[in-house]
Amino acid sequence: MTILIAYDGSADSRAAIEFAAKHLTAEPTVVVTVWEPLLVQLKKYPLAAGAIDPNTEDEAQAQAEQHAREGAELAVAAGLADVTYRAVADNESIWRTIVDVADEIDASLIVTGSRGLAGVRSVLLGSVSNHVLHHAHRPTLIVPPAKNPPAAHN
Numbered sequence: 779m780t781i782l783i784a785y786d787g788s789a790d791s792r793a794a795i796e797f798a799a800k801h802l803t804a805e806p807t808v809v810v811t812v813w814e815p816l817l818v819q820l821k822k823y824p825l826a827a828g829a830i831d832p833n834t835e836d837e838a839q840a841q842a843e844q845h846a847r848e849g850a851e852l853a854v855a856a857g858l859a860d861v862t863y864r865a866v867a868d869n870e871s872i873w874r875t876i877v878d879v880a881d882e883i884d885a886s887l888i889v890t891g892s893r894g895l896a897g898v899r900s901v902l903l904g905s906v907s908n909h910v911l912h913h914a915h916r917p918t919l920i921v922p923p924a925k926n927p928p929a930a931h932n
Contacts, residue, residue, distance in 0.1 A: 780806045781858075782887070783795055783807060784890040785852075786811060786845060787849075790892055794891040800857070806860040808861075808862050809850045810866055811843075811866070813865060813867055814867070814868055846864055846865045881916075887916070889919045
């Protein structure tokens with residue numbers, strides 16, 4: 779059995795890794811970061827075509843690789859063992875790519891934070907975690923944001 783953890787570098791995705799390490803038994807774990815190739819961005823946001831820099835595709839892929847590696851390092855530091863990572867280009871949508879990778883590796887569980895780095899887009903288009911929850915045909919754990927400890931009173 780394999781656990782898939784979706785990681786985008788956000789505080790919520792960090793909380794998902796920490797929660798998984800604390801509450802799940804040691805299983806092989808794959809940390810996945812999804813990035814959007816230029817053609818996908820143009821298909822989704824045709825009015826922004828002039829604002830999208832074609833040179834950013836290589837940067838986006840490199841950043842996704844870095845996020846995935848960072849997520850795997852956090853998972854190992856949090857106590858998960860047998861951790862690998864992947865940066866995957868999406869061809870349709872981020873949530874669909876997460877579901878497809880989970881199917882590909884036959885994940886026993888998908889773990890994701892409740893919000894990621896999509897910001898305003900997630901409000902307009904619906905959150906990635908919500909779509910994963912409703913379209914994955916396997917158990918899905920959505921971890922809410924970590925609560926900050928209350929400030930000390932003097």
